[in-house]
Amino acid sequence: TDRKHWEARQKLLLSELTHRVKNTLAVIQAIARQTLRSSKSNEEFIEHFDGRLAALSRAHSLLVETNWQGANLASLARQELEAYSTEQPSRLRIDGPPVILPADLATPVGLVLHELATNATKYGALSRRGGTVTLTWSLEPRNEAQVLHVLWQEQGGPPAKDPKRSGFGSVLIEGAIPGTTVKRDFLPEGLKCQLEIPLKRAPNGSSQ
Numbered sequence: 001t002d003r004k005h006w007e008a009r010q011k012l013l014l015s016e017l018t019h020r021v022k023n024t025l026a027v028i029q030a031i032a033r034q035t036l037r038s039s040k041s042n043e044e045f046i047e048h049f050d051g052r053l054a055a056l057s058r059a060h061s062l063l064v065e066t067n068w069q070g071a072n073l074a075s076l077a078r079q080e081l082e083a084y085s086t087e088q089p090s091r092l093r094i095d096g097p098p099v100i101l102p103a104d105l106a107t108p109v110g111l112v113l114h115e116l117a118t119n120a121t122k123y124g125a126l127s128r129r130g131g132t133v134t135l136t137w138s139l140e141p142r143n144e145a146q147v148l149h150v151l152w153q154e155q156g157g158p159p160a161k162d163p164k165r166s167g168f169g170s171v172l173i174e175g176a177i178p179g180t181t182v183k184r185d186f187l188p189e190g191l192k193c194q195l196e197i198p199l200k201r202a203p204n205g206s207s208q
Contacts, residue, residue, distance in 0.1 A: 027056065027107065038167040048169075055080060055114035059107045071106035073099040073148075077135055080113040084121050091126065096137035099148060105197070108176040115169045116152050116193060125157030125190045132156050139199075148197040154190030162186045 031052050039045035058079045062071040077094050084092070101109055117126070117133075125131030134153045139146050154160070163170060173193070174182045181196040 028053070031056075034171065038169075051114060051118060052111060055110050056107060059110035063103055063106055068103050070100040070102050071110075073101055073109070073137065076101065076106060076110055077113060080110055081117050081133070081135065084117045084126055091132045093132070093134045093136075095135075097139060099137065099139065099199075102200070105177060105199075108178070109197075112173050112176050112195070115172050116191075119169060120154055120157070120191070123158070124160065125154035128157045130156045131190070142198075146199045148195075148199050150195040150197065152191070152193040152195075154192070157190045159188045160186035160191040 032049060035049045035052065036045055039048060059071060059076060062076055062079070063069075074094065074096065081092055081094065082089070113135075120126040120131075120133055125133055132155050134155070135151070136153075137148060137150045139148060173184070177195065177197055179198050183194045185192040185194075
């Protein structure tokens with residue numbers, strides 16, 4: 001009986017692993033194709049593709065630590081953003097209540113934060129010595145669920161300009177997170193990006 005239970009458990013784990021690997025490979029293929037289409041050179045493709053794969057890897061690492069139960073938003077944000085402010089940590093502010101992102105949201109949220117940070121480093125607040133980025137979030141109860149409000153605010157950099165052509169980075173920011181409403185304001189003081197992400201309420205009442 002114990003052996004049968006063990007074999008059944010192994011089959012279940014193998015099936016789940018196969019499903020996750022297939023999903024991950026599908027995401028990587030989509031990222032590779034879209035990055036290639038929007039890149040002007042091989043060097044640009046490699047730079048963007050490597051960065052997006054690294055963001056994907058960081059999100060997956062957090063999920064593995066919790067046995068794929070979810071990822072802590074604050075930990076995910078720090079992993080994706082702190083590398084861009086190692087010389088001046090004060091340029092980056094991250095703040096918000098405890099939120100556990102479900103597995104299906106952790107990866108796209110990580111990718112969006114990576115794109116915002118990359119753009120800020122190249123064109124926005126983090127491209128200037130005195131520029132700063134503030135990332136905050138809050139939870140709003142709504143009906144039987146909750147809504148996660150995320151605010152990305154850049155200050156002290158060059159005036160934000162609406163890009164003339166919509167590259168894959170913009171596509172990721174605007175459409176990577178399922179069901180999310182995205183508003184980007186290109187202001188004289190810097191980019192302001194607001195995300196409204198619907199979340200399910202976990203059985204114990206915590207955010208998920």
